[in-house]
Amino acid sequence: MKIKRPVETGQVIVYEITGIAHNGVGVGKYQGFTVFTPYTVPGERIKAEIIQVKKNYAVAKMLDVENGHSQRVNPSCPIFKECGGCQLQHISYETQLALKRQQVVDNLERIGGFKNVLVHPVLGMKEPWRYRNKVQVPIGIQNGRTVAGFYRAGSHEIIEMDQCLIQPEESDQAVRLVKQLADQLGITPYDEKKHQGILRHVMVRTGIHTQEMMIVLVTNGESLPNKKEFIQRLHNSFPQMRSLIQNINTKRTNVILGEKNKLLWGEPVIYDHIGSVRYAISPHSFFQINPVQTEVLYEQVRKYAALTGEEVIIDAYCGIGTIALYLAEGASQVYGVEIVPEAIRDAKVNAEINGYTHVHFEVGAAEKVMPRWLEEGVYPDVVIVDPPRKGCQPELLDAITGMKPKRLIYVSCNPATLARDVKYLQEQGYYLQEVQPVDMFPQTMHVESVALLTLR
Numbered sequence: 001m002k003i004k005r006p007v008e009t010g011q012v013i014v015y016e017i018t019g020i021a022h023n024g025v026g027v028g029k030y031q032g033f034t035v036f037t038p039y040t041v042p043g044e045r046i047k048a049e050i051i052q053v054k055k056n057y058a059v060a061k062m063l064d065v066e067n068g069h070s071q072r073v074n075p076s077c078p079i080f081k082e083c084g085g086c087q088l089q090h091i092s093y094e095t096q097l098a099l100k101r102q103q104v105v106d107n108l109e110r111i112g113g114f115k116n117v118l119v120h121p122v123l124g125m126k127e128p129w130r131y132r133n134k135v136q137v138p139i140g141i142q143n144g145r146t147v148a149g150f151y152r153a154g155s156h157e158i159i160e161m162d163q164c165l166i167q168p169e170e171s172d173q174a175v176r177l178v179k180q181l182a183d184q185l186g187i188t189p190y191d192e193k194k195h196q197g198i199l200r201h202v203m204v205r206t207g208i209h210t211q212e213m214m215i216v217l218v219t220n221g222e223s224l225p226n227k228k229e230f231i232q233r234l235h236n237s238f239p240q241m242r243s244l245i246q247n248i249n250t251k252r253t254n255v256i257l258g259e260k261n262k263l264l265w266g267e268p269v270i271y272d273h274i275g276s277v278r279y280a281i282s283p284h285s286f287f288q289i290n291p292v293q294t295e296v297l298y299e300q301v302r303k304y305a306a307l308t309g310e311e312v313i314i315d316a317y318c319g320i321g322t323i324a325l326y327l328a329e330g331a332s333q334v335y336g337v338e339i340v341p342e343a344i345r346d347a348k349v350n351a352e353i354n355g356y357t358h359v360h361f362e363v364g365a366a367e368k369v370m371p372r373w374l375e376e377g378v379y380p381d382v383v384i385v386d387p388p389r390k391g392c393q394p395e396l397l398d399a400i401t402g403m404k405p406k407r408l409i410y411v412s413c414n415p416a417t418l419a420r421d422v423k424y425l426q427e428q429g430y431y432l433q434e435v436q437p438v439d440m441f442p443q444t445m446h447v448e449s450v451a452l453l454t455l456r
């Protein structure tokens, strides 16, 4: 049976945008039917042309805004609409923060069934630009020319980019210089379709507080023509560089880094600090990409942990041990668990650099290691979880409720899985006190939250 929908392709409609989907696209109802229109702002009444009709929704292209909207701003980046990196540059920063808070509230209500939870206003940045400490730019070839930029949203076509407004200017300069030197010295750009050519990606990491910079050239093989001259000229023109690394990736893959690193010049790691804790960062290290907001996030965790110096704490999904070490000074014993062995190696180095001997880091799946710790009699006062987007496994949540910590702090990059897991925890005797969202990724739809749960 053919279902009658109120719109068809090519039709021009006028309707109101009432919300924003998780991918940043504006959404509203037209005669009860859901229509998504990119680059719109909730509250706007728009004229739009339907370009795609699906079973339960349609997608439209905006033609005009019928009611002027004060929260619409001119995107600062000239390639905002082509590049897949940012979704919200057309919306004032104040409104971006309000939308992110709403996203957390909606998920807690819809998925978790939580009504009237205290969700604070999002902690945003004073200057919500140029915040990234890690930049990864694909290099490619277009019409015989070397190009460096970002992929068009949903594709592998490189959109040429001179600068990116959410990464530091020095990183943009470094990428431009590498591209220029590669062209001059015969280091050919990688052709993804033919799997030929040398230079695949340039990665730049910066220590925002230390000003140290690492440049990583990701190459399709060991060969790097005119290597000596390349290193010399890069070093001469870029005194900020502390570390130059060649990473070899010969696989046909979307994964940027290969396994092997070769130090071309300088040190194998750079350093940065969050608060007073110093961290060593290598090409493969997971390190939060917005260091200013990382401190805001970790301070919130510290506040919720309310440590007196006597507590035993667990940092589950600890990465390179950043939260564990940030809190270590206020705890009597610290445990950290993480699935990536290299991250735990970094965590142990970071514990040593900071002189902490009361921390224990273990490699493994948190959902396996935590039940074992419980069996071994580890009873923490505070547990912090910071899982990936898919959230926590039930085995891990059961281990936590078995350990009965007084405080449980859930750091989440996905409000949907946060709501699901907190609902489960609430059924097991934990009470959701409050949630503090933090904006780690201005201009994008991502939102990070810190939730405090206490044992009833």
Ligand SMILES: C[S@@+](CC[C@H](N)C(=O)[O-])C[C@H]1O[C@@H](n2cnc3c(N)ncnc32)[C@H](O)[C@@H]1O
Pocket (backbone or CB within 6 Å): 286, 287, 288, 316, 317, 318, 319, 320, 321, 322, 323, 337, 338, 339, 340, 343, 364, 365, 366, 367, 386, 387, 388, 413
């Ligand atoms: C969102 S990151 C948090 C890292 C760290 N807390 C930080 O702030 O830098 C999530 C971490 O969980 C790790 N991970 C993913 N699945 C895991 C699992 N089943 N058990 C333990 N760690 C896991 C990832 O490798 C990643 O380092």
